[in-house]
Amino acid sequence: MIDQRKLFDNTALECSRIITQRYSTSFTLGIKTLHEKFHLPIYAIYGFVRYADEIVDTFHDKDKQGLLNAFTADTYKAIEDGISLNPVLHAFQLIVNQYHIERPLIAAFLKSMEMDLDFTTYNDSRYKEYIYGSAEVVGLMCLRVFCEGDEDEYEKLKPAACKLGSAFQKVNFLRDLKSDYEDRGRVYFPGVNFKKFDQDIKSEIEADIERDFDEALIGIRQLPKGAMFGVKIAYLYYRKLFQKIKGLSPEVITQKRIRIPNARKMMLLAGTYLGYKTGLG
Template identity: 70%
Template sequence: MTTSQQLFEDTTFECSKLITQRYSTSFSLGIRTLDKKFHRSIYGIYGFVRYADEIVDTFHGFDKKSLLDRFRADTYQAIDDKISLNPVLHAFQVVVNGYGIDRELIDAFLHSMEMDLDFTKYNDEKYQEYIYGSAEVVGLMCLKVFCEGDGDSYDRLKGYACRLGAAFQKVNFLRDIKSDFEERGRVYFPGVDFLSFDQSVKREIEEDIQRDFDEALIGIEQLPKGAKLGVKVAYLYYLKLFCKIKNTTPEIITQQRIRIPNARKASLLLATYFGSKLGFS
């Protein structure tokens, strides 16, 4: 690769890094504690999934389906050609081609984004389908990077990666239940009526999420050393957010978005980092 081509590629990953930093404080903190060799690739994955999600959640007043169809076509063209003048797609195709990320994972992710254009209420089947495509496959893409071509490790850990992605997504659903309903007319949880959301329904959802967290932790402890700390930081952040949600009444959750202050996120990062160095986590 020539110096000019390398500069282009480096710049595309810087774009994905900027997107990550602007859109997700918690994800950015987690990436910082990964081994540096993983940073660019995880930024490349996040930039791609973030922008796809923006199409369906943000671009009101535009033809979202047309935009998503174009984004899908451009994504596959970038992967096939191994180049794109769209910096987000160029960085993503480098990761996909470099780590052999299965196209089925990309298909499932883009399908879940398309579901957001059509579905406002989800039954059990569509709920599981959406969670797999919107969250679990993203965890699997990252796992491909972390395993660095070790197929046996990937196969052994992929079930845990799916449970972690599911836990994160379900926490997001609880956190954003107000905005999803009021701004987009969506309720992701099957059979749940936003207007009659009560403690018994909330508790049932929380028990399901807790099972995902418990199973995911088993896999986190088996991750390669360079990936374990960063994933653990993300896990602890979401667990802290989940605990805060559990301690909040349904009435408040349906009225406001629950957050973890940035200072608390930073303290979680430091506690996890030093705990790991001292052998406590």
């Protein structure tokens, strides 16, 4: 006899898997190389994050603040009740409750989404607050899953997880500099004037990102074995994207969005897999 509650739960988790596959080939690739037990939990986190981001970045003809308020209220209600008829929120609450993901991490993420509704330029403190809420806490949510209740391991790896999320987000800011400014009126880097974006500014930002990547790699090498390979794939993808951006002029960065072709992503996977198997990765 079919367990209807388990069917409901699994269907919601599968919805988040489909969302991830539709929105991000790179993260889907990384997730698939995690141990199978981590697949659905990480899909659930991504699905939640993706839909919140869609509210503030996509639905320009709607009441974004109202939509985000409702999404926030529904999120906390789902977590408290242990159920939601919204499959994205049901999947997310399953993982939050199973892995004891802290409410302050969720609150910080939703605060950063709300910041996107109001802020077009960021000072240093707002910039750090935004990166923490939009990226670092997502890494910490995933780390909760990877550590599977091992509090000591979680605390040890927290700084590196934050650095990895920070590096990813800053690379995204560089990659999307044009669209963020032209489509949304945003410049995330504090003190940066889009129309005066030059090599000195670009080099300073890149040096900051390099430091984040270097510190993140130390933590990646200490991750549980079932998580290390998948996270390394995401790391290498973003490093490759970053290296591509570094090789381009400020003029190019402000004129187009930079991408890594899917074929190149598959080469990264193959190379990382070979290094992993031979103990060189």
